[in-house]
Amino acid sequence: MWALKAAIVFVAAIFLAAGAFLLFAWRSEIPEDATAGEASFAPELVARGAQLAAVGNCIACHTVPGKPAFSGGLAVPTPFGTIYSTNITPDRDTGIGGWSEAAFERAMREGVDRAGNHLYPAFPYDHFTRVTAQDNRALYAFLMTRAAVKAEAPENELPFPLEFRPLLAGWKLLFLRQGEVEPEAARSEEWNRGRYLVEGLGHCGACHTPRNAFGAEDRDRHFGGGEAEGWQAYAINPDSKAPIPWDEQSLAFYLRNGWHEFHGVSRGPMAEVTGNLSLLPDRDIAAIATYVVSVMGDPTPERAQRAAELREQFEADRLEQTADSQSSVALASGGKAGETLYLAACANCHQGARRQPFGGLNFELSTAVNAPNPQNIVNVVLFGLPPADGEASAVMPAFRHILSDQQLADLLAYMRESFSDEPAWSGLVEQVANTRSGAYKVTIRPSDGIERAPHNVGAEEE
Template identity: 60%
Template sequence: MRVTWFRVLLGFLLLLVGALIAALIWAHEPAIAEVDRPDPEAFDASAVEEGARLAAVGNCIACHTVPGGEAFAGGLAVPTPFGTIYSTNITPDPETGIGNWGLAAFERSMREGIDREGNHLYPAFPYTHYTLTSDEDIAAIYAYLMTRQPVEYAAPEPDLPFPLNMRPILAGWKLLYFDKGAFVPDPDASDLMNRGAYLAEGLGHCGGCHTPRNWAGAQIDEAHWSGGSAEGWTAYPIDETSPAPIPWRAEDLAFYLRHGWHAAHGVSRGPMAEVTGNLGRLPDEDIVAIATYTAAQMGTPSQDEIEVADQLLEAVQTGRGRGQAADTMATPPAPENERGAAIFATACASCHEAGRPQPYGGLDFRLSTAVHAGSPQNIVNVTLFGLPPADGAASAIMPAYRSVLSDADMVALLDYMRAAYTDLPAWEGLEEMISATRSGEHHVSIRPADMIERGPGNLGAEEQPWRQD
């Protein structure tokens, strides 16, 4: 009997080892031969210029640059629910960067998430979106990166627990969650819509932040653009469930993406500040294409929603009902939260009740998506850490209150704002979120709202884009 059980156990172990070996063989990808670092002068200048614009759409510099460090040299810590991943060096340094990568190796990394040596890449690098990129655009980005300044720097290895630190298991993840292939235009859509879809779904990887993820870290396709999170910030739904009190129109989105602010929506902050800053490189027609496609995903607001929004905008413009709830203009419930009302009057009202226009004035909170959102995370972040000034440019700023307001003060203030400026129920778990954010348990990246107009067009920068129709 003992011999029989031993043979059964031995057979099971042999099968297990055989299956593991087969899986490793299946997951293996061959290396692509090294090349000599390409001569920067060999690249066409127009391709390099186009690559710069496309790399900006992909937000490459934001992830592959440590603040204050060398551009594209990598090493930025990217916290995930599974551990910390560090961005790689994508400068043309042959030893520590991608200087010995040929175009074929670079294309494979973008299309399949596999590096030159054959290692599977973690999907923190958004190849699940970049796979849609055309051959021509990949070649342009390659030309741009290969003409950057080489930097000798080896990024740290990912800090992940076993077995997640074993890259071959990513082949199984890809089998379940990765659809490889270039963008296919919709024959029933306009050229403008297809261009917007190509940029937003591909290099722009909007869904990387604005779509929720499952237990395995993969985006939930059925909840496309219904809201997610990034770097400690809430990425609002940009579908039909958008919590913005003023419905977004395509022209409003275009202005916001070009300039990093909109009079009826406020300024970009957190990771979105970097996005709008980078998109400033794009020509107006591409900005309009992204905005048109995104607005289509949000759907057309009802006539009732449009009328309510127009009434609210008129009230804000004229100063009517300032400091009152958006829907009924009822008096805010200050008596029930005197502490919150007092803090607001002292710390917030001088900017947010002054009527000074965007982008340098404080947004009227009746227009604030952050105050109307299902999660208070973004308003917690901004109140605690403020808005730092943009580098070398005029920008919106806000002081940080983390050293001034206690957790109890923060709860009182944000509860007051929620009740005073919306007709929505109070946020739950606010105290716990404030404590976790202040302590660093929720890692929050703080980036300035970049107001630099770097694009060739202006999309109406000379006017406040209030709704007039």
């Protein structure tokens, strides 16, 4: 009898808790706006929205290569499963054609769709929540003036119980800090503008900050290095491994052009970021650089000293080598495993006279060789840098049909030892094998990112 009573109380408590949670997770539907798709917007507002959409990289996640811009359906891989981006063109049935501005703003601020469903944080609303109402209006105007496309996103592939969206209310309670942030009065207007763009629409931390077991960014390791689509997004805080530390000029140049002579070409998902940022006015790029460099802080005296030496060496080397386009490197002694491969297959480009971005970076300048994880080198060597369609781009051959797992592992070990003071990497053969077999999924695209998504349909169109 006692046991039965206890069981009833227990079950009732569970139901009550579940009910309370569902009530807590519940969000209202915002009624369809019958005229949203036909509204007209000032051309200046739409043009500003185009720039903001470029900062937010909306097109990269919301477009399948070769399909119409913003029509969604791209698989966004997460450690928990695959989430498909949605159609954000103004189509009434399959897109956001029926969404009022309020519904759009709620999605950006709270990660809730028009019908009241919680959205997965694969849509980086933990950053977009910082966007001002004014900028959301411009984004809304931009999206609502794109061509409407009928396209339905595939079902997400998530294990039980993660497909149950109300659970996301719990995630948000723990990890989402909603709303705009106040400017810091002690900092310059430029710095504050940079922080707004970087921490908000730019969502740099979505890739560059490591995540915890729940897939939320670890705030204590802000910009400490993360992962995106099978690529390492290097640390861009005081832990940065760039041999010549980034400064405002080099960072602004890299973000604008997608390469820098002391840092090489932006690859993988970063290629898309820099491709999109090229739409921004100089002052916004400069603001982003100012803020990010302030997060990196001043390099230690040893690092600054080493950087000065490298600068001097590479300025001088260039002058010397312009007379002779062939590299003049030779086997040092007997040839360690990896050394011969390096000299035969890589040195001609990577220690040659061709300048960035079309020549290969000297690995003494390479963040990749100094990074804790060599994944980006494995990706680049196996799959190469494919040429971008119809544009001059940095090209590198793919070596997957030439080098065995063991050979590439030897080459990596040699490069680490020769071009960096960091400790040796471990598990290289396995890492190469898993990348080659596709067990470890890597997204490859040309260095300027135009394969994956059509060029941002920008302000010039209006």
